[in-house]
Amino acid sequence: MATIQEVAKKAGVSAATVSRVLNNRNSVKEKTRMRVDQAIRELNYEPSVLGRNLRNSESRLLLVLIPSISNPFYTEIINGIEDTAIGKGYNILLCETDSNPKREAIYFNMVRNRLADGIILMDPTVNRKNLHDLACKHPIIQCSEFDENGTISYVTIDNELAAYQAVKHLIKIGKKKVALINSDEKFLYARERRSGYEKAMKEFGLPIESKWIRSVEQLGFESGQQAMRSLLNEADMPNAVFAVSDVLAIGALKEINSIGLKVPEDIAIIGFDKISFSNMTHPTLTTIAQPMYKMGCISATMIIDKIRGNDVESLILDHELIIREST
């Protein structure tokens, strides 16, 4: 790569003038500008982000931290983020953290080092102190997950209400023995959705039985299958399942199908997220739709606003119950 010096030399001006041309300062004579532009083209010059950042502290790069890329839930959000960010002149770097504080720290430091201008965080809060230390000095917003007691702006949905409505729907179609397949409760959404589940059960005078509640560590189909297998082994089997993620619900569905029970007649099932695969199963899956693309767009808008020094308000978006064949 050519440097600004070489361009300057070729154009017969100083580096300062080249810099002015690059940054569209208007104090450059048209003729000089032309010569510089010419030299830039001839040398195929690209300004070094490194040198520029070191001076300016701006990279126009955004970090998006997700626990795992294999969860289809994140893909739509990321599409929203990308479309919006690119439209505003920012680029996206996706960072998979595995919810590992060490890996998270590395990416946090990229912002401290001005390698990136801000972070959209979708991880659960693993290290509050580290997170808030960063948030004090650098732009960060949370998407989907957030820290209940913190001051960091976020965009999310009302998980408790959504879960409540899901379970209520199962009860309304006549199912009284509703099981819950939950995620790891390190996730706020998992705690909130359990709470919604309990609220609905209580409201209809149904008992909250720990024998009908499972918590999984991994968010894969296999986890859903395993959880369901274990539920089916209970002497007193549930006749409905609320799974906090479509992926889990699909695994559960597979397990129910494979032992010959009918969905929804024997066991009804409802998922969460409305991932595209949820419409490919047999029967198709009832689920809660989150406005994922919109969440992504809003996250991007929020973080860029914050980078520009504006205040941003947290937002809670609407969800929707999508009734399909599995209930």
Added chain:
Amino acid sequence: MATIQEVAKKAGVSAATVSRVLNNRNSVKEKTRMRVDQAIRELNYEPSVLGRNLRNSESRLLLVLIPSISNPFYTEIINGIEDTAIGKGYNILLCETDSNPKREAIYFNMVRNRLADGIILMDPTVNRKNLHDLACKHPIIQCSEFDENGTISYVTIDNELAAYQAVKHLIKIGKKKVALINSDEKFLYARERRSGYEKAMKEFGLPIESKWIRSVEQLGFESGQQAMRSLLNEADMPNAVFAVSDVLAIGALKEINSIGLKVPEDIAIIGFDKISFSNMTHPTLTTIAQPMYKMGCISATMIIDKIRGNDVESLILDHELIIREST
């Protein structure tokens, strides 16, 4: 963030000595090292990647370019890349390009600017010149896709052979009317798999009928459904389908199920990739397994080798036919 100067001041040494401590140079007295470490901790100091890169031209960051994160095919590869790279002290930045040359160019420039040390490219070759210009001066390797006429090292599988075996398997179970649901032929793998399909058909004296060949633009379930719907509308319907991706095969399967035909009795179907979903469908999907995790590990090893200045050889890995219920 504290700077190296502040640490030096606090420890009562020069910046150079701090730098030596940071980089584990052994020419530092134990006592001095302790004082410096102490100061680093007290100030919560983190070295600036920016300053370091500018000096060293090393970032220990790897760029992974993929067309789309929503394709589960890439997730296992990325897991392999991450595990290997992190083990060797490198971090990963995921870049979604949409196969858009402009977005690709932005990420290419990050390497030119030394913001990242190298690129693992999974995109199809959209701009050969740009790609080879970059490859001349910077470490890059290709994974899965590669440029047939280029000099860039790659790791992939024998797509033509795999497709040939898939189609042969369909023919062997008595299906003579084999349809092909292919991807956009801008992808090399799509061209190779079509070629394998044709080879198998020819070998068994079967006609290659364009009415049984579909090409989709998007790699979603819906594309598979649409392609299948269109195939089912043919007066002379196929009795087997080879889809070049599990995602497409799953969409096709859904479509066949939904009009009441039986798989595999009426129509057999085989996919490609062995994504985790492919085992959740009803019936489960016969598919070709690629060693995706291994491909990721090898890609990472190759690019790091290349960064270190070593020569690396291209590699073609083995695949495997996984026979399940859909055939």
Added chain:
DNA sequence: ATGAAAGCGCTAACAA
């Protein structure tokens, strides 16, 4: 309108 010079944070060469 333009150039010279300083400095962002860091490391390597050289000196002591």
Added chain:
DNA sequence: TTGTTAGCGCTTTCAT
């Protein structure tokens, strides 16, 4: 063993 100095590529005063 440690410090001094120069310089990576860029932008921004301050002069001219």
